[in-house]
Amino acid sequence: MMKILEWWLQWRTLTRRVRPQRLHQHSACPDQQLWCNSVCVSTTAPHKRFPVPAVTHILKDVLSSYLQQEKYEVEWSQKMTKTICEVIRARVKDLMIPRYKIVVLVHIGQQAGQSMQMSSRCLWDATTDSFACYSFTNSSLFGVATVYGVYFE
Amino acid sequence: MDEYHNGNEGSFNSEEADNIVKECIENVVGGEDYSQSQVNKWTASIVERCLTQLVKQGKPYKFIVTCAVMQKTGAGLHTANSCYWDTSMDGSSTVRWENRTMYCVVSVFAVAIA
Numbered sequence: 301m302m303k304i305l306e307w308w309l310q311w312r313t314l315t316r317r318v319r320p321q322r323l324h325q326h327s328a329c330p331d332q333q334l335w336c337n338s339v340c341v342s343t344t345a346p347h348k349r350f351p352v353p354a355v356t357h358i359l360k361d362v363l364s365s366y367l368q369q370e371k372y373e374v375e376w377s378q379k380m381t382k383t384i385c386e387v388i389r390a391r392v393k394d395l396m397i398p399r400y401k402i403v404v405l406v407h408i409g410q411q412a413g414q415s416m417q418m419s420s421r422c423l424w425d426a427t428t429d430s431f432a433c434y435s436f437t438n439s440s441l442f443g444v445a446t447v448y449g450v451y452f453e
Numbered sequence: 454m455d456e457y458h459n460g461n462e463g464s465f466n467s468e469e470a471d472n473i474v475k476e477c478i479e480n481v482v483g484g485e486d487y488s489q490s491q492v493n494k495w496t497a498s499i500v501e502r503c504l505t506q507l508v509k510q511g512k513p514y515k516f517i518v519t520c521a522v523m524q525k526t527g528a529g530l531h532t533a534n535s536c537y538w539d540t541s542m543d544g545s546s547t548v549r550w551e552n553r554t555m556y557c558v559v560s561v562f563a564v565a566i567a
Contacts, residue, residue: 377531385535393537402537403517403545403562412528415489419496420519421504424564429515448517450564452539 348397350430350449358391359434359445372410372441381408384445392447403448411441424450465514465544465563470507474548474559477502487524487555496520499559507561514543517562525554532558539565 366384370376385406392402409416422429428451435444481498485491500518507516523530534545542565550557 372529374529377529381531381533382535385533389535389537401539401543401564403564404535405519405532405560406534407521407530407532409523409530410528412526414524414526414528415487415492416521416523416530417492417496418519418521419493419500420517421497421500422515422517423504423508424515424517446519448562450515450517450538452564453567 346399346428346451349428350397350400350432350451351395352430352432354395355392355432355447355449356434358388358395359432359447360436362388362391363434363436363443363445367408367436367438367441367443370438370441372408377408377410377441381406384408384443388445388447392449397449399452401450401452403450405446405448407444409442411437411439418444420446422448428453464542465512465546465565467544467546469510470544470546470561470563471548473506474503474546474561475550477506478548478550478557478559482522482552482555482557484552486553487522489524492522496522499557503559503561507563512563513566514563515566517564518559520557520559523556523558525551525556530556530558532560534560534562536562 362384366380385404388406389402389404392404407418422431429449431446431448433444433446435442477499481502482495485495499520503518504516507518521530521532532547536543536545543563545560545562547558547560550559
């Protein structure tokens with residue numbers, strides 16, 4: 301009887317399916333759970349990505365509040381471009397997006413029937429880096445704000 | 454045959470970037486009059502050329518290149534930028550160019566990798 305039991309146990313051990321066991325959690329990527337014999341491809345993926353909708357909302361809010369009822373004047377526009385730039389940078393910083401470098405670009409111009417074109421190109425990692433853009437116009441002036449978020453690996 | 458250089462570590466050289474950008478602008482719109490049908494092609498061409506030349510330096514940077522071309526009608530334009538980055542490694546360069554019929558403002562931002 302004992303021998304039969306012994307054989308049965310040996311047979312069971314040999315034929316039991318081996319499943320991968322969850323041995324540990326990779327410290328570099330706490331959101332991912334690794335199985336043994338697997339490789340974590342990206343140990344430097346951002347914990348929180350650049351929040352394009354939130355930043356666009358900030359741009360819309362700042363441009364609208366500063367430019368809504370204003371008329372274009374040379375000195376005022378010069379100061380306002382710098383002020384708006386600083387305000388946007390401060391508010392985007394307050395979003396506390398870890399390991400992201402921020403570049404803010406603001407243009408303010410007079411509406412005088414002229415034609416204008418703006419373009420930009422970036423050499424970056426499209427999986428981590430992104431940008432947000434918003435433009436505002438009234439009868440006297442236009443304002444364009446762009447924020448680029450670049451992940452520091 | 455184009456040459457690619459193995460760039461040295463260090464901060465961003467904005468003078469060298471200025472020269473590269475000026476050359477790219479001259480090559481694309483130098484001698485042209487403002488044309489609404491062509492301006493889209495010009496701005497795209499300027500940014501692509503600048504990016505290609507900057508990459509050839511072989512430095513470990515991510516680049517952002519922006520270009521604004523505006524027709525000259527007497528209207529005013531103001532541009533400002535503000536950056537939250539590592540001032541020892543990262544840098545920027547802005548070039549203002551004009552001819553009889555248009556203004557061109559190109560900004561290059563270089564953000565160090567690691």
